[in-house]
Amino acid sequence: MSKRAKKAGEKRPKVRDIFVPRPFAGLPSEVEWVALRELVPAASAPLKLKPEFAVEGRDVILATVLPMAWPAMTKPDGRVFVALQRHVQSGDISRDIAVAILRGLETAPGQPVAVPALPGEGPRLQDILVDEPLDVTVHAGFEFWLDSDVNDPSVTAGVERANEAIYPTKALAAAEGAYWCQVVEKSHVRWVLGDDEDRALDALSRLAASQQILLGENTKFAGMFRAHGTLVPVWDVPFDPPADDWEQPLAEFVKRYAEAYATTADLSPAERQAKQGLQARQLTLR
Secondary structure, three states: OOHHHHHHHOOOOOOOOOOOOOOOOOOOOHHHHHHHHHOOOOEEEEEOEOOOOOOOOOOEEEEEEOHHHOOEEEOOOOOEEEEEEOOOOOOOHHHHHHHHHHHHHHOOOOOOOOOOOOOOOOOOHHHHEOOOOOOOEEOOOOHHHOOOOOOOHHHHHHHHHHHOOOOOEEEOOOOOOEEEEEOOOOEEEEEOEOOOHHHHHHHHHHHHHOOOOOOOOOOEEEEEEEEOOEEEEEEEEOOOOOHHHHHHHHHHHHHHHHHHHHOOOOOOHHHHHHHHHHHHOEEEEO
16 A cells, blocks of 8 residues: 555544633633624734743734634734634634644744644643733724735725724723724623623622613613623613713723622522523623
8 A cells, every 4th residue: 555545544633622611711801802702893912922932023913803814814024913703713712812823923924824723732822821911902994904015905905895894992991891882873882791600690680670780871781692601791872972971880880780799698589580681681602
């Protein structure tokens, strides 16, 4: 049998996929990782790797999404961009992004990055990143994809098409992982809660039962997402007021929520009924 035929007959080892329900747990900015993954259209943040994984002259930048939903890309100057939102993923998003970073650093500047669909065993983000919060920049468009000297009409046209899908979004200082966004006919405030999911739901139920869950007049509690092991409450707010107008209402809600979260008593009948209503309006994102 020829070497080629023998090689063709060999079975490749299967890569086992394991689902991790809370992939960003343990990272200092877990709620920001979830927000950039699920809520924010265009944003970036520099990543600092531990010395044993860092490569001199190769900066790593986290992006919400990259052109063609690539998992990673390299720039001619050596920078490596890695995406949170991508077409193919395994059951452990933290491992997916970690392998994309490492493959990007192994790739020559300016060359395409080959990233496996299933990463297999190896380090996760929690293993390769320095233990420090994300420094997020929210962008109005995807021009941050481009090099300063790019003048290819097809490339710039692609960025313009991507920009058409962006809706105005702004981070709110009142809470980490909180964002205001403006869509066609209304605006929203969305806040990723990094607390224990069950206790967070109980806290929101207490606030709903006591009529303290709203952000003010003419606002509506729209429901919640469940995303990567966290709860994300969403409020509908009036279209016109700018993002800054919701800083104080959200700050006041954060205080009410903290007090409700600290309560350990069993839910009252009214609170249990409110909890059922909240669960009925809950959507899971994966």
